[in-house]
Amino acid sequence: MPQSPSLSASGSASPGLARILFRRSEIGLVVALLAVILFFALASDTFLTVRNLTNVLGQASLAMIAGVGVAIVFISGEVDVSVGSLVAAVAIPLITVMNATESLALGIAAALALGLCVGIVNGFLAAYLGINSLITTLGTLFILRGGVYLYTGQKAIPDDVMLESFFQLGNGRLFEVVPYPALIAFALLLVFAYVMRHRTFGRKVYAVGGNPEVARLAGYDVKRVKFTCFIISSLLATVSGILLASRLGSAVHVAGLGFEFQVVAAVVLGGVSLSGGVGSLFGAALGVLILSFLSNGLGMLDLATEWQLVITGFIIIAAVGFDEWKRRQP
Amino acid sequence: MHAETLTRNEAIPLDVPALAMRGIGKRFPGVVALDGVDLTLMPGKVHALMGENGAGKSTLIKILAGVYGKDSGTIAIGGVETELKTPRDALKKGIKVVFQEIALISEFTVAENIFLEEYPRRADGSIAWKTIRAEAKALFDRIGFAVDPAARTGDLPVSQQQMVEIARALAHEAKIVVMDEPTSSLTPKEVELLFVVIRRLTALGIAVVYVSHKLDEVFEISDTVTVLRDGRHISTKPIGEHTHDSLIHDMIGRRIENLFPRSRTGSAGKVALSVEGLSTDTKLKDVSFEARAGEVLGFFGLMGAGRTELAKAIVGYDPIRTGRITIDGTALKPHDTRTAVSLGIGLLTEDRKLEGLMLELPVQQNMSLAALSSFAKAGFVDEGSERSAVQSFVDRFRVKTPSLFQPIKNLSGGNQQKVLLARWLMRGLKVIVVDEPTRGIDVGAKSEIFALIDRLAGEGLAVIMMTSEMPELLGLSDRIAVMAEGRLTATFSREEATQERILNAAIA
Numbered sequence: 079m080p081q082s083p084s085l086s087a088s089g090s091a092s093p094g095l096a097r098i099l100f101r102r103s104e105i106g107l108v109v110a111l112l113a114v115i116l117f118f119a120l121a122s123d124t125f126l127t128v129r130n131l132t133n134v135l136g137q138a139s140l141a142m143i144a145g146v147g148v149a150i151v152f153i154s155g156e157v158d159v160s161v162g163s164l165v166a167a168v169a170i171p172l173i174t175v176m177n178a179t180e181s182l183a184l185g186i187a188a189a190l191a192l193g194l195c196v197g198i199v200n201g202f203l204a205a206y207l208g209i210n211s212l213i214t215t216l217g218t219l220f221i222l223r224g225g226v227y228l229y230t231g232q233k234a235i236p237d238d239v240m241l242e243s244f245f246q247l248g249n250g251r252l253f254e255v256v257p258y259p260a261l262i263a264f265a266l267l268l269v270f271a272y273v274m275r276h277r278t279f280g281r282k283v284y285a286v287g288g289n290p291e292v293a294r295l296a297g298y299d300v301k302r303v304k305f306t307c308f309i310i311s312s313l314l315a316t317v318s319g320i321l322l323a324s325r326l327g328s329a330v331h332v333a334g335l336g337f338e339f340q341v342v343a344a345v346v347l348g349g350v351s352l353s354g355g356v357g358s359l360f361g362a363a364l365g366v367l368i369l370s371f372l373s374n375g376l377g378m379l380d381l382a383t384e385w386q387l388v389i390t391g392f393i394i395i396a397a398v399g400f401d402e403w404k405r406r407q408p
Numbered sequence: 409m410h411a412e413t414l415t416r417n418e419a420i421p422l423d424v425p426a427l428a429m430r431g432i433g434k435r436f437p438g439v440v441a442l443d444g445v446d447l448t449l450m451p452g453k454v455h456a457l458m459g460e461n462g463a464g465k466s467t468l469i470k471i472l473a474g475v476y477g478k479d480s481g482t483i484a485i486g487g488v489e490t491e492l493k494t495p496r497d498a499l500k501k502g503i504k505v506v507f508q509e510i511a512l513i514s515e516f517t518v519a520e521n522i523f524l525e526e527y528p529r530r531a532d533g534s535i536a537w538k539t540i541r542a543e544a545k546a547l548f549d550r551i552g553f554a555v556d557p558a559a560r561t562g563d564l565p566v567s568q569q570q571m572v573e574i575a576r577a578l579a580h581e582a583k584i585v586v587m588d589e590p591t592s593s594l595t596p597k598e599v600e601l602l603f604v605v606i607r608r609l610t611a612l613g614i615a616v617v618y619v620s621h622k623l624d625e626v627f628e629i630s631d632t633v634t635v636l637r638d639g640r641h642i643s644t645k646p647i648g649e650h651t652h653d654s655l656i657h658d659m660i661g662r663r664i665e666n667l668f669p670r671s672r673t674g675s676a677g678k679v680a681l682s683v684e685g686l687s688t689d690t691k692l693k694d695v696s697f698e699a700r701a702g703e704v705l706g707f708f709g710l711m712g713a714g715r716t717e718l719a720k721a722i723v724g725y726d727p728i729r730t731g732r733i734t735i736d737g738t739a740l741k742p743h744d745t746r747t748a749v750s751l752g753i754g755l756l757t758e759d760r761k762l763e764g765l766m767l768e769l770p771v772q773q774n775m776s777l778a779a780l781s782s783f784a785k786a787g788f789v790d791e792g793s794e795r796s797a798v799q800s801f802v803d804r805f806r807v808k809t810p811s812l813f814q815p816i817k818n819l820s821g822g823n824q825q826k827v828l829l830a831r832w833l834m835r836g837l838k839v840i841v842v843d844e845p846t847r848g849i850d851v852g853a854k855s856e857i858f859a860l861i862d863r864l865a866g867e868g869l870a871v872i873m874m875t876s877e878m879p880e881l882l883g884l885s886d887r888i889a890v891m892a893e894g895r896l897t898a899t900f901s902r903e904e905a906t907q908e909r910i911l912n913a914a915i916a
Contacts, residue, residue, distance in 0.1 A: 277535065278535060281535065285513050288513040289513050291511070292524075294495070296511075297495065297525055
C-alpha cells in the first residue's frame with residue numbers, strides 16, 4: 079500500500095547511515111568477527127599469534143572456497159549439500175592419475191572433470207528436471223560417499239609419487255607466512271565477488287533467486303542460470319577437495335564428512351538467504367571466518383569439541399534469527 | 409535505449425498505427441476467451457480498454473505482452489506484420505506492459521531494475537554502474553519523477569514502483585505502453601501524477617493502452633475507447649462520442665439467463681450477523697450492514713473495491729482498526745478465527761488452492777477439517793463416524809469423486825467447492841461468507857453451486873456472497889450491497905436492483 083502521498087517523496091528512499099549499517103549486513107559481520115578475535119585474544123595467550131591466525135586462515139580456506147560456490151547456488155534460490163562428499167570423491171581421480179602419470183596438472187584435470195560431471199548432474203536434475211535441489215544434492219551426497227567407500231574399500235589411497243608441487247599446494251606458505259590455500263581462497267573470492275557484482279551473469283543469479291518470474295519476463299533463461307550455478311559450486315568444491323587431499327597426502331574415504339553442513343552453516347551465518355536473491359559472497363566468507371576463529375578459539379580454551387558444537391549451533395540459530403527479525407522490521 | 413532519445417521519436421510516423429490487432433482469437437479448455445477481437449493503437453494517443461471482469465481484457469493484453477500465444481488473427485506493429493512469441497520478444501518490439509503485479513526485483517536498486525533486460529556495459533564487458541545510475545537519474549528527471557535511483561526498490565510504495573516500471577519502458581524505447589488497472593492501489597493525488605506522466609508519454613509519440621474499470625479516469629485521460637464483452641469486440645469510439653450511460657450500456661448489454669434456481673419462499677429471519685463501522689488499515693472504511701438468517705446478501709464491487717478484505721475481516725482473518733462485529737448476538741473479537749468458527753461463521757475463500765484446500769490430502773480429510781473435534785473422543789478421531797458424516801455430505805451435495813480417499817486435487821473445481829462448502833456446514837454454521845464462489849468453475853457446475861447456495865439460505869443460514877459477476881449477483885441475492893474503494897456505496901433490494909444502478913454505485 080502506498081504510504082507516501084507524492085511521487086516525488088524521496089524521503090523514504092534516501093538511506094541514512096543507520097539504515098546502511100542495518101542493511102549492509104557485512105558490516106555487522108566484520109564487527110562480529112573482530113569481537114570474536116578480540117575475545118579470544120584476551121582469553122588466551124596463544125590465540126593472537128601470527129602462527130595461529132595464519133593456521134586458522136589456512137583451515138578456513140577450504141570451507142571458504144566451497145562456501146563461495148554454495149553461496150552462489152543459495153543466491154540463485156537453490157541448495158547444494160553435495161559438496162561434503164565431493165571433496166572426498168575428487169581426491170580419487172586426483173591421486174590415482176598422479177600415481178599413474180606423475181603429473182600434478184593431469185591429476186587436477188581429472189579431479190575437475192569429476193567435479194564438472196557432478197555439477198552437470200546436480201544442475202540437470204534440479205534446474206532442468208525441477209527435482210527439489212535439497213533432495214537432489216542430498217542424493218548425490220549419499221551416492222558419492224557410497225561410491226568412494228566402494229571404490230576405496232574403506233581405505234585411504236596413498237599418494238605414491240609424492241610430488242613436491244602437490245605437497246606445497248595445500249601445505250606451503252608464501253614468504254613462509256600466508257598459506258597458499260588462503261591465497262587461492264582469497265583470489266577465488268575476489269573473482270566471483272566481481273562476477274556477482276559486475277558481470278551480467280552475477281546479476282542474473284540475483285534476479286533469478288530474487289524473483290524467478292520477473293527474471294523470466296526480463297528474458298533470462300532461469301534454468302540455465304541455475305544450472306550454471308550448480309556447476310560453479312561443484313568446481314569450487316573440487317578445488318577444496320584438491321587442497322584437502324594435498325593436506326592429507328592421500329585420498330581419504332572419510333574426508334569431508336559433515337563438511338557440507340559446516341559450509342552451509344557459515345554461508346547462512348554470513349547473511350545469504352536460503353530463499354534466494356539475498357546475500358553477498360563477502361558475507362559468506364566472513365561467516366566462514368567467524369565460525370573458524372570461533373572453533374579455533376574455543377579449542378584453545380580447552381573446551382571439549384562437544385561443547386564447541388553446541389555453542390556453534392546456538393550462535394547460528396541466534397544470528398539467523400536476529401537477521402530474520404531485522405528483516406521483518408518496517 | 410538511452411535517455412537522450414526521450415524527445416519525440418521523429419521516426420515514428422503519426423498516421424501509421426503503432427499496433428493493429430485483427431481478428432484475435434484465443435481459447436482455453438472449455439472457454440472462448442477472445443473471439444475475433446480488433447484493436448488499433450495510434451501513436452501519441454491513449455486508448456482505453458474496458459469491459460466487465462471476464463470480458464477478455466486480461467487475455468488480450470497478455471497476448472500483447474507475449475505471455476499467451478494467440479490462436480488466430482494477426483498483429484502488425486508500425487504497419488509490419490509480426491508475431492509476439494515471448495515476453496522478451498514483445499519487449500524487443502517495443503511493447504511494455506505494466507501489470508498490476510509489479511514485475512521488479514525488490515532487492516535491487518531502482519536504477520538496476522530499469523536496466524534489468526539489458527545492462528549497459530563497459531568495453532571490458534563489466535556492468536557500467538555509473539552509467540546506470542546516471543541514466544536512471546536523467547530518465548527520472550525527464551518524466552519528473554524524483555526518486556533516488558540508488559533506493560532499494562522494495563522500500564518504495566507501490567505507486568512509485570509503478571513509475572519505475574514506466575521509466576523502464578522508456579529506457580527500452582517502448583513504442584507501446586500498456587497499463588493494467590494502474591490506479592487500483594493509488595491515492596487520488598497519485599492518480600493525478602500518473603496522468604501527468606501518461607501525457608508526457610503521449611507527447612513522445614508513445615501509444616498508451618489504459619485498462620480500467622473507472623469511468624471518470626477513462627473520460628479524463630483517453631482519446632479512444634474499445635469495449636469488450638464476453639470475449640468479443642463491442643465498440644471502438646472516440647471518447648467524445650460516449651456518455652457514462654452509453655459506455656455502461658456497451659459494457660453490460662447482455663441478458664441474464666435464468667441459471668438460478670430459486671426454491672426459497674419464506675422471508676428472512678432474525679439478524680445473524682451485524683457489522684457496525686468496520687474499518688481496517690488495509691482498505692475498509694466505515695462499513696456497516698446486517699445479514700439475516702435465511703437470506704443471501706450479495707456484495708458487488710469492481711476489482712480493488714474491498715470485497716475480499718471485507719470477507720476476511722468479518723470472519724476474523726484480518727485485523728480490524730475500528731468497528732464491531734456481532735454474530736448471533738455475541739461480539740467477535742477481531743483477529744480471532746477460533747472464536748469466529750465456534751460462533752458459527754465460516755469463509756469460503758476466493759483462492760481455493762492457496763487458502764482452502766490441502767491439495768494432496770483426500771476428500772475426507774479436507775471435508776472434516778473444521779468439524780474434526782466433533783468426531784473425537786479423548787483426542788482420538790472416531791473414523792467411523794467421520795466417514796459416515798463425510799459420506800452423507802458427498803451424497804447430499806452430489807460430489808463427484810471415485811472415493812472419499814481420492815486426493816482432492818484430482819476433483820474438478822466445482823466438486824472441490826462443494827467439499828469446502830460441506831466443510832463449514834458440518835460444523836453447523838449460522839453465517840457463511842462465500843468469496844467469488846464460482847471462480848474457475850465451468851458453467852454446468854456453476855448452476856449446481858448456485859442451487860447449493862440457494863438451499864443453504866433455505867435451511868436458515870445467512871449467506872454473504874462476494875462476487876464480481878453481475879448475473880450471479882442479480883440471480884441469487886435477496887439484497888445487494890455495492891462497494892467502491894473500501895466503502896459501502898449503496899444497498900438495493902432484489903426488486904430495486906438493476907445492472908445500471910449497481911454499476912453506477914460501483915463506479916462512484
